[in-house]
Amino acid sequence: MSVRVYLAGPEVFLANAREQLDKKIALTRAAGLIPVSPGDLAIPDTPTKREKGHAISQIDEGFMLSADAIIANLTPYRGQNADTGTCYELGFMCALGKAAFGYTNVAAGHYERQHRHYAGAITPGADGRLRGSDGMLIEDVDMIDNLMMHGGIERRGGVVVVGNAPADAIYTDLAAFEEVLAIAAARLLK
Amino acid sequence: MSVRVYLAGPEVFLANAREQLDKKIALTRAAGLIPVSPGDLAIPDTPTKREKGHAISQIDEGFMLSADAIIANLTPYRGQNADTGTCYELGFMCALGKAAFGYTNVAAGHYERQHRHYAGAITPGADGRLRGSDGMLIEDVDMIDNLMMHGGIERRGGVVVVGNAPADAIYTDLAAFEEVLAIAAARLLK
Numbered sequence: 398m399s400v401r402v403y404l405a406g407p408e409v410f411l412a413n414a415r416e417q418l419d420k421k422i423a424l425t426r427a428a429g430l431i432p433v434s435p436g437d438l439a440i441p442d443t444p445t446k447r448e449k450g451h452a453i454s455q456i457d458e459g460f461m462l463s464a465d466a467i468i469a470n471l472t473p474y475r476g477q478n479a480d481t482g483t484c485y486e487l488g489f490m491c492a493l494g495k496a497a498f499g500y501t502n503v504a505a506g507h508y509e510r511q512h513r514h515y516a517g518a519i520t521p522g523a524d525g526r527l528r529g530s531d532g533m534l535i536e537d538v539d540m541i542d543n544l545m546m547h548g549g550i551e552r553r554g555g556v557v558v559v560g561n562a563p564a565d566a567i568y569t570d571l572a573a574f575e576e577v578l579a580i581a582a583a584r585l586l587k
Numbered sequence: 588m589s590v591r592v593y594l595a596g597p598e599v600f601l602a603n604a605r606e607q608l609d610k611k612i613a614l615t616r617a618a619g620l621i622p623v624s625p626g627d628l629a630i631p632d633t634p635t636k637r638e639k640g641h642a643i644s645q646i647d648e649g650f651m652l653s654a655d656a657i658i659a660n661l662t663p664y665r666g667q668n669a670d671t672g673t674c675y676e677l678g679f680m681c682a683l684g685k686a687a688f689g690y691t692n693v694a695a696g697h698y699e700r701q702h703r704h705y706a707g708a709i710t711p712g713a714d715g716r717l718r719g720s721d722g723m724l725i726e727d728v729d730m731i732d733n734l735m736m737h738g739g740i741e742r743r744g745g746v747v748v749v750g751n752a753p754a755d756a757i758y759t760d761l762a763a764f765e766e767v768l769a770i771a772a773a774r775l776l777k
Binding site (some may be wrong): 409410411413414443445446447449453454455458459461475476477478479480481482484485486488489490492493514522523524528532533538540541543544545546547548551552 | 645
């Protein structure tokens with residue numbers, strides 16, 4: 398059986414992107430699955446920057462359409478939440494009924510990270526619900542990020558693995574990826 | 588003709604969410620479209636927080652499935668990028684072939700906001716590509732956020748409207764929403 402898995406995540410932005418992606422690709426192959434990696438794309442020459450963006454978007458969507466499943470790296474990126482491109486891709490695959498799995502390398506959940514974002518300045522609003530100092534609602538549903546992602550994965554029978562990588566390795570540590578990969582392989586290859 | 592439009596965005600988190608959502612709902616109706624708003628959901632009682640998250644995820648996905656189009660508010664939220672739940676929803680609708688439109692209330696694009704994120708500490712890496720102080724790639728494709736969102740909308744023939752709301756009104760100003768709503772209505776109702 399040949400099962401293709403799209404490897405979504407912010408690794409494409411790393412200075413050592415090729416090395417990191419190659420490690421994930423090798424692990425995926427070793428698990429018996431066929432890796433589909435956005436880092437494999439050849440970036441085409443285009444007349445404008447905008448068209449370059451369109452071209453990459455088209456290539457990555459094509460990769461997703463060719464895949465049977467997604468493993469999304471939802472580790473917080475440049476702030477308290479996951480990489481927005483990865484979130485788009487997870488929604489894309491969930492809508493198509495593909496198998497969906499996720500992981501994060503940061504043990505602190507969404508609720509705890511929201512507290513950090515507001516430096517603890519969180520109080521009940523007029524409606525009794527917890528709100529940050531800017532009035533924004535504190536999502537408190539025991540998940541690793543916005544409920545559309547975590548809920549979208551789990552409601553489809555997928556799994557979200559929560560790792561706890563060292564601070565200097567949250568984009569390179571592969572323990573949580575290996576754990577969710579093993580779960581995905583067991584389910585997808587049975 | 589009856590065209591249903593899902594109104595995605597971080598307004599659901601506002602202290603005055605109901606008021607803000609009602610304004611968007613009224614404008615959408617006035618434009619001749621049928622609003623489908625995540626703020627309309629009745630949050631069910633559940634035994635656990637996690638199950639509450641699943642329930643809301645299921646309701647919102649059901650709303651999206653019932654809609655013909657999406658207008659996504661991609662205004663940066665709690666950081667330099669759009670609300671992650673909105674990004675999931677945009678990917679979800681794009682995958683289903685629904686019409687997709689977006690807007691932001693922040694005039695500074697993704698490239699400029701990345702400079703702010705790194706406080707200008709951006710230099711070419713060993714590969715010649717611009718990178719932040721943490722080595723992460725600076726996406727430079729003339730878009731308002733990660734290319735999957737902006738590209739996903741434009742490649743489907745949709746439009747991204749860039750507004751410029753006052754700093755204290757980036758989640759409540761409706762000028763950019765009204766502009767993209769008019770474009771969406773003209774296309775969807777023709």
